[in-house]
Amino acid sequence: MLRSMYAGISGMKGFQAKLDTIGNNIANVNTYGFKKGRVTFQDMMSQTVTSAQGPIQGANGDNVRGGVNPSQVGLGSQIGSIDTIHTQGNRQTTNRPLDLAIEGDGMFVLAEGTPAAGIDTTAKNVALQDVNLSFTRAGNFYLDDDGAIVNAEGKYVIGETDTGTAGVITIPEDAQSFSIQSDGTVNYVNNQGELAVAGQIRLAQFSNPSGLQKIGGNSFQLTENAGVFTTGAEGQLDNLNDLLVAGQGGTGQMVSGALEMSNVDLAESFTEMIVAQRGFQANTRIITTSDEILQELVNLKR
Known part of the structure; x- marks a missing residue:
């Protein structure tokens, strides 16, 4: 099977977790003392096609061939961390003696x-x-x-x-x-x-x-x-x-x-939501394209 299909699946899972975190932030936009969450991503282990090689030296010590960089194919992304951001929230006056900020x-x-x-x-x-x-x-x-x-x-x-x-x-x-x-x-x-x-x-x-x-x-x-x-x-x-x-x-x-008040910024949250939504859609397109390629391979005998 195509590696791009599994890479697309990993990307969808990651952006789904990001959308879940953004949704929780927006749901708690008016929650007292709430601290927003943030999702970070990191790439998965890459598959090495060819390893790196240093320069090849001749008998007299001079290089007869230059070095070669490694060739690697990435296998997708994964969640690196889900952080809690402890920045100061805005202060709302209530004039109630038992309310403390x-x-x-x-x-x-x-x-x-x-x-x-x-x-x-x-x-x-x-x-x-x-x-x-x-x-x-x-x-x-x-x-x-x-x-x-x-x-x-x-x-x-x-x-x-x-x-x-x-x-x-x-x-x-x-x-x-x-x-x-x-x-x-x-x-x-x-x-x-x-x-x-x-x-x-x-x-x-x-x-x-x-x-x-x-x-x-x-x-x-x-x-x-x-x-x-x-x-x-x-x-x-x-x-x-x-x-x-x-x-x-x-x-x-x-x-x-x-x-x-909560330290959630609605403008920032909506922007991040749009980016996560488009990222999710792009990864679904990768799966669709990979499926079309597999269909062409199956139909080669016709």
Whole structure:
């Protein structure tokens, strides 16, 4: 069979994956904190028809024939990588005190308990190595029945509590009002009209944020290639010292009353979609042409 037919099939598969990625980007154009994907291609191993040869020397050491370059036939393309692009998204003002946007590279830290170790919001402190941690750029947070700050899925936002430990930040039920500062400090006015501190939202930063794995719900999961920016062991978050204060180490300041939008550019996405569509059509034409050549070969005996 013709090699061009299999090359066309590999090209169709690659452009189909690219169209799937572009479609997902466009579907999440209004998703808070979403980071777009990008597909890159690489060529497959080429079949060598003739190998390269160096110059041939005669008896006296002079070249009697020059070198020959290799002759190779490519066998198609394949997906090189599907990257997550962690560029800053546009900021949308909401004027809601529990909506937070990050102007920098940091990420909010979320936690949910495991069957073996739940989260006691009364004690507030949380052992980070005993809970499931995830990370997000979507700062649309809420208060649950206990007054704890959670995300839309009920995962707890982790930071420094009023007891100085890593854990869940809880605003008392009798608080008259509250506000969140640019460094993540959560202030509230108690029932006596006095200003008090409920805690401080901390951030995590990664040397390779593209190494994080998407798990849905605007959240990312830690992998061995993410490179946690931590004062402790690489790839681990064990205690409060491993989390950064907003503005420290390039994590960025928090902006209350605003949300970070998706970093998807519709104009760019539509352009890439057209290119991928034409590439897919061109590869189908390769298969059609190869089929016509095979038909001519079959009909040679007529």
